[in-house]
Amino acid sequence: MSAELELFDVTIIGGGPAGLYAAFYSGMRDMRTKLIEAKEELGGRMLIYPEKMIWDVGGVTPIRCDQLIRQLIEQARTFDPVIVLGQQIAGMERLPDGTMLVTSSTGERHHTRTLILALGYGVSKIARLELEGADRFEVTNLHYTVTDLESFRGKNVLLSGGGDTALDWAMELEPIAASVTVVHRRERFGGHEKNVRYVMEDSSIAVHTPYIIDQLHAEGDAIGAVTIARVDGQGAKTADTRRLEVDAVIVNHGQPSDFGAIAGWGMEMSDWSIPVNERMSSSLPGIFVAGDTADYPTKLRLIAGAFNDAALAVNGAKLYLEPQAAGMAYVSSHNARFNDKNKALKQSK
Ligand SMILES: Cc1cc2nc3c(=O)[nH]c(=O)nc-3n(C[C@H](O)[C@H](O)[C@H](O)COP(=O)(O)OP(=O)(O)OC[C@H]3O[C@@H](n4cnc5c(N)ncnc54)[C@H](O)[C@@H]3O)c2cc1C
Numbered sequence: 343m344s345a346e347l348e349l350f351d352v353t354i355i356g357g358g359p360a361g362l363y364a365a366f367y368s369g370m371r372d373m374r375t376k377l378i379e380a381k382e383e384l385g386g387r388m389l390i391y392p393e394k395m396i397w398d399v400g401g402v403t404p405i406r407c408d409q410l411i412r413q414l415i416e417q418a419r420t421f422d423p424v425i426v427l428g429q430q431i432a433g434m435e436r437l438p439d440g441t442m443l444v445t446s447s448t449g450e451r452h453h454t455r456t457l458i459l460a461l462g463y464g465v466s467k468i469a470r471l472e473l474e475g476a477d478r479f480e481v482t483n484l485h486y487t488v489t490d491l492e493s494f495r496g497k498n499v500l501l502s503g504g505g506d507t508a509l510d511w512a513m514e515l516e517p518i519a520a521s522v523t524v525v526h527r528r529e530r531f532g533g534h535e536k537n538v539r540y541v542m543e544d545s546s547i548a549v550h551t552p553y554i555i556d557q558l559h560a561e562g563d564a565i566g567a568v569t570i571a572r573v574d575g576q577g578a579k580t581a582d583t584r585r586l587e588v589d590a591v592i593v594n595h596g597q598p599s600d601f602g603a604i605a606g607w608g609m610e611m612s613d614w615s616i617p618v619n620e621r622m623s624s625s626l627p628g629i630f631v632a633g634d635t636a637d638y639p640t641k642l643r644l645i646a647g648a649f650n651d652a653a654l655a656v657n658g659a660k661l662y663l664e665p666q667a668a669g670m671a672y673v674s675s676h677n678a679r680f681n682d683k684n685k686a687l688k689q690s691k
Contacts, residue, residue, distance in 0.1 A: 349374075351368075351455050352458060354377040354378070354457075354458045355431045356386065356635075357377055358388065358648065360386075360652045366418050368423070369679070370421065370677060371657070378452065380429065384414075384418075385414075386462050393406060393489070432446060432604070456662055457630065458659060461633075462635060463614055469597065479560075483564045484565060488511050494519050495519070497589035499521070499522050499589065500523045500588045501523065502554070503594035504531045505533055507594050508524065510533075510537070522548070523586060528552050531551075550570055553570040556583060557569040567588060569585050569586075570584050601613075609626050615636065618630070618637065618638055621657070622655035633651055656671075657671070
């Protein structure tokens with residue numbers, strides 16, 4: 343083992359809510375912790391909806407998602423874990439002493455006693471509009487994500503997509519934009535029933551299904567109008583087309599993602615998840631799982647569920663390293679790790 347590689351107790355792969363909370367909880371359990379995220383930014387899937395209000399996290403009154411991300415990052419840094427950005431973990435080698443060497447797709451190596459896989463659904467890539475020349479509008483008014491709702495104020499917005507994210511954005515834009523039109527290639531939307539009913543029956547949102555974007559018409563550097571085409575039962579374009587004047591086009595055709603080379607580690611897993619036992623352990627020793635990646639019968643694929651999984655996975659890692667350790671961390675009031683921090687906080691008040 344090369345001398346320059348520090349050995350960590352826990353290495354968390356993935357910087358979404360599960361990974362971030364695991365980084366905090368692992369520090370609380372006194373373990374030397376590293377977190378590695380493929381993207382250059384922490385937050386995981388929450389980065390898709392930064393301006394959305396989050397209502398369903400225990401003890402947190404409605405909060406903008408970007409604020410919750412900031413708080414999660416601040417909490418994750420409490421015990422000074424090493425945080426590595428921009429490295430997608432691909433390889434894993436088990437060393438004779440049972441520790442693991444993980445490698446990123448660009449060759450960086452990390453040495454660890456345990457791993458917590460908080461991968462979500464894997465590293466995602468944006469599904470771009472498959473129209474020749476569409477990319478030139480990405481600098482003006484063709485968007486693949488909504489990071490600033492206000493920038494659409496008073497505009498005629500056309501949104502292509504039919505899943506939860508597309509419907510969420512359409513509903514958030516409705517009171518801000520001059521008009522919102524949703525185009526979806528299938529007859530029915532795939533989002534939550536309540537949202538589908540609202541968009542179809544109770545909103546001012548114009549809906550065209552089953553239609554696809556067929557042509558983008560330039561007005562200077564930007565898109566000025568869009569031709570949409572009806573598709574038949576086989577998904578083929580028909581001659582039934584409509585031209586819509588637009589100020590902005592948003593495309594949400596999903597974020598195809600996969601676990602990449604991790605799928606080859608020899609763990610029991612499916613395309614979307616990794617089955618775990620009650621300690622959040624995968625089928626490989628020392629490799630734990632948390633958040634949307636984890637699969638068990640009552641799994642809650644929400645931020646709150648990610649937090650719970652993270653604490654369980656960290657406790658699993660602790661007991662794997664120290665079978666005599668307590669099953670869970672002492673609560674904040676009895677945890678010596680907070681003594682100095684509490685003193686400092688009280689003094690600053
Ligand atoms: C539009 C939308 C709205 C939502 N609204 C809510 C809501 O209101 N309330 C709620 O509770 N939940 C909501 N959710 C669900 C919530 O976002 C997810 O449950 C949560 O993000 C899961 O967290 P996670 O940490 O498990 O995974 P993710 O957030 O997906 O994070 C996984 C991270 O792992 C990284 N990663 C993956 N593979 C690797 C690798 N090989 N190497 C390094 N890094 C890797 C990814 O880049 C990613 O950053 C919503 C989801 C969407 C899409």
